[in-house]
Amino acid sequence: MKRFYLSLAVFIGLLAICGFALLKIAQTKEEVETMLERITSSVESGDLQSAQRLSDELITYWIPQEHKLIRYIRHGELDTITLSLSRLPSLIRYENLSEFLAEINQVQTVLNHIWDSEIPVLRNIL
Amino acid sequence: MYVSLFRTILLYLLIVVGLRIMGKRQLGEMQPSELVVTILISNIATLPIEDSNVPFLGGAIPILTIVCFEVFASTCALKSQRIRKIISGNPRIIIRDGVIDQKELRELRLSIDDLMEQLRSSSIFDPKEVLFAILETTGKLSIYPKFSARPVTPQVLQISPPATSDAPPMVLISDGKVVPDSLHYCNLDEKWLAKTIKENGYKPEDIFLMTCNRNADYYIVPKETKQ
Numbered sequence: 001m002k003r004f005y006l007s008l009a010v011f012i013g014l015l016a017i018c019g020f021a022l023l024k025i026a027q028t029k030e031e032v033e034t035m036l037e038r039i040t041s042s043v044e045s046g047d048l049q050s051a052q053r054l055s056d057e058l059i060t061y062w063i064p065q066e067h068k069l070i071r072y073i074r075h076g077e078l079d080t081i082t083l084s085l086s087r088l089p090s091l092i093r094y095e096n097l098s099e100f101l102a103e104i105n106q107v108q109t110v111l112n113h114i115w116d117s118e119i120p121v122l123r124n125i126l
Numbered sequence: 127m128y129v130s131l132f133r134t135i136l137l138y139l140l141i142v143v144g145l146r147i148m149g150k151r152q153l154g155e156m157q158p159s160e161l162v163v164t165i166l167i168s169n170i171a172t173l174p175i176e177d178s179n180v181p182f183l184g185g186a187i188p189i190l191t192i193v194c195f196e197v198f199a200s201t202c203a204l205k206s207q208r209i210r211k212i213i214s215g216n217p218r219i220i221i222r223d224g225v226i227d228q229k230e231l232r233e234l235r236l237s238i239d240d241l242m243e244q245l246r247s248s249s250i251f252d253p254k255e256v257l258f259a260i261l262e263t264t265g266k267l268s269i270y271p272k273f274s275a276r277p278v279t280p281q282v283l284q285i286s287p288p289a290t291s292d293a294p295p296m297v298l299i300s301d302g303k304v305v306p307d308s309l310h311y312c313n314l315d316e317k318w319l320a321k322t323i324k325e326n327g328y329k330p331e332d333i334f335l336m337t338c339n340r341n342a343d344y345y346i347v348p349k350e351t352k353q
Contacts, residue, residue: 003201074180
């Protein structure tokens with residue numbers, strides 16, 4: 001029975017790790033989405049300086065989060081977000097707003113895709 | 127490349143720990159479920175090793191989950207005969223009193239060549255000599271020969287065993303190193319060992335192998351001198 005209880009403990013540990021990873025993704029997604037919404041409304045209202053400041057803040061927030069998330073998520077999707085975010089400062093500086101908003105959209109879509117593929121629902125399991 | 131190196135080491139350690147948790151059963155002849163576990167683990171382990179885009183936990187979590195479920199399943203099988211039957215199946219009798227059960231062979235999809243091969247590997251060349259042949263859940267064929275085909279045993283010849291017949295020889299010195307547990311098992315001490323080695327003209331470090339039984343019958347293989 002020693003092995004059984006050891007396995008039970010390991011399994012509970014695994015459930016905890018999975019739960020923690022899901023929580024971390026949810027927190028990051030929520031935070032990034034809020035920041036993206038603020039950036040979009042700044043751009044739409046013509047306040048480009050504020051949009052630039054918020055983009056820099058988003059990049060500063062994202063980098064440490066990415067380092068944590070690579071432990072749980074395939075790196076490819078996180079790399080896509082990082083690449084899109086890295087383009088934002090230049091795009092806003094040279095006022096290429098259509099590209100800027102497209103990149104913001106891409107980040108949002110990839111984030112949603114990550115969350116959708118990580119939640120433990122039947123659609124993802126089967 | 128360092129990532130692959132460290133991941134391989136970590137996954138190797140993880141699988142060794144996993145197999146230790148699953149126990150010795152996993153390392154011998156495998157039940158169908160155990161074979162599945164082994165194949166799955168070996169395949170999953172290669173994913174994070176080959177592809178650095180896959181997080182380490184992406185390999186570790188499935189491996190540990192499989193290990194846990196194997197232990198859960200084997201514990202349930204230990205407690206319930208019904209679960210044991212579902213997981214491992216039943217042993218099947220394929221030869222009774224020298225007669226091959228062809229229906230059973232067809233159900234097991236076992237050809238006559240496979241059967242004869244397994245019989246021959248047990249030194250039986252004629253199915254007539256078999257009283258019972260049982261195909262175990264591990265796929266191994268257990269054979270109980272007829273009396274006339276059984277090897278002669280001391281019991282049949284009514285030979286009384288010598289005093290130390292059930293005490294097999296143990297390794298006392300392995301590659302120049304004394305094994306204290308074996309010495310204790312043989313009811314001998316270091317003094318006897320030192321004296322015996324000296325009498326034979328060796329030092330412990332000159333001996334490649336020394337075995338001994340409880341009757342103090344020993345056998346020494348000296349180390350070969352390097353040319």
